[in-house]
Amino acid sequence: MSSGASPETARTTPSSAGVKRLLARTLRHLSRAALGALGVLLVTFTLIHLIPGDPVEILLGDAATEELVAKYRQILGLEGSLPQQFARYLASVAQGDLGTSIQTGQSVNSVVARTLPMTAWLIGVTVLMALLMALPLGVAAALLRGTWFDHAFRVATSVSLATPSFYFGLLLILLFAVRLGWAPVAGYQPGFPGNLQYLWLPALTMSGALVPILARVLQSSIAETMEQEFVETAIVRGLPAPVLVWRYLLRPSLAPTISLLGYILGQLLSATVVVEIVFNLPGMGTALVVEGVLLRDYPVVQGIILIFALIVVAVSFLSDTVSGWLDPRTRLS
């Protein structure tokens, strides 16, 4: 194409323009991720040092002499002022080393490597389950607005939203694991597809908080779409019902739901902490609480929270991409 492209000629090479746009967007997200990671590190570093309790004293017990404490402080890299400690930590993270656990001496990288896959599986299965439930529910609630279904939907989503996930999880365990025996009460075995039998109940627990939000956003978003002239036009064109629902109601309404999903995944990560503990799953949430926070194991806490932050950034990138694919209007900006 010749230079000085008018909008018309630019249209004719959509692929190269598309690649450029994608690159620019990826760069933007990466720089945002780096900045976000730095902020997260700074905040967690500050917060965890504000919590009373000295890891070295926990490690050595009450009987330790002052010289011993000082020696261990040096071994563990906890000597010097906080800014000095932070600078040292930052330098090692920049090289891809998340540090060493104070309590166990394991590298934090290996803790992450051990626990990340399970948590990733849990999140993946949760998102899939939540969408599989929220999409039909939201569509039905929008189409049946004002009927008994709509009212039942409102009540059920409110109740579900108001139920804390640890309680909901225990109820589900009682029903499905203890009464019906459809799932193991707790525990985990890696390896697909065997791991699914351990994951579906925790995923269902987390969906309990996710589905109501997604389904309601979808419902109101579809209700808004229904008012659009193009729906009226499509109806008058005599299009079959499945085409109307999928292409004219769901497709134009899906983008906000997917964007929201990316957004509330941050909340979902904090839910994984609770759910992993309730279901005794050896994921990052359990590691964070049991190995990190309770033992004041600074490097473990910081490492895992950094990974959580990166997951949030990655997911928001992914949901942006998906909603851009679903709704080309959002691709313009």
Place this chain on the structure above:
Amino acid sequence: MEAESPILRVENLCIGVPRRRRGLLSIVDTADFQLRRHQALGVVGESGSGKTMLCRALMGTLRRHGAGVASGRILYRERDLAGAGEKVWRRIRGRRIGYVPQSSLAGLNPVLTVRTQLTEAIHAAREASATEAEDQALQLLELVRIPRSGQVLEMRSHELSGGMRQRVMIAAALAQEPEILIADEPTTALDVTIQREILNLINRLRERLKMALIFVSHDLAVIEEVCDSVMVMYAGASVEIGPLEAVVRHPRHPYTRALLASRVDLAVPGEDLETIPGDPASVGAWPSGCRFRPRCPLAEDDCREGVQPPLAPAGLQRTACLHHDRMGCDP
């Protein structure tokens, strides 16, 4: 005129919105007209006169807007559609009645390409393979005079200009070769030169495809470009209907006369534009008797009584004015 029976007959149609407490709120009341094959009927009136609701009644989409047919009949080939359910309407829509909406920006699905929206309409009308449908989609774009149709096929509405969008809307409405095309202010949102092109296009297509047309506009000048007859609506009622020329030359209703007198395109430069005194009667607050009475220079005591007068023959047209004989024959 007598030889051919009309394909569409609307008889004393009343459209209402159910109210929480007391019965129905009327929004269209005594719409009354017929449409023969290949006829182009213009529907003119101020906003709020019930033009759009009338269109919706003819497409069976009133319920979506919380309204319904209260009484009267919509006879499509002698079949009453006034109380018809979705099942019946689904067979009528698209294949029998096509629709071009007012706002061309909102009329196209923003997330679908032109190709998808044209081919799905074609598939809804008849069995066709993917390539057949695509060929027909291209032909449709050429029919509505869209250049570079191959590229336009891949575009979405935000990539098209207003005039192009309206052409695509028309192409989609024609995909199923409807007998009747309903166009609700199809050129209102367009600038004047594009408006002219679209009107010419509608004219040509009507000739070529032998369609009947219902063309809704607030602008008589636009209606004169494409229609051969006209129905004037005021406050939900048909007040005058007849051949375009007769109505424009010899209006038999004071409201029609006032509309003609206030036309911008015929105004004398430098002189004040004629306006109709008073405000249009709003829905729910229609006066008793003739609804135009409070603004009418010919009003007398008997105009106050009863309900909106029905259309009665007068000259070549029919009028709802009780005193049309007192109107001078020239506007």
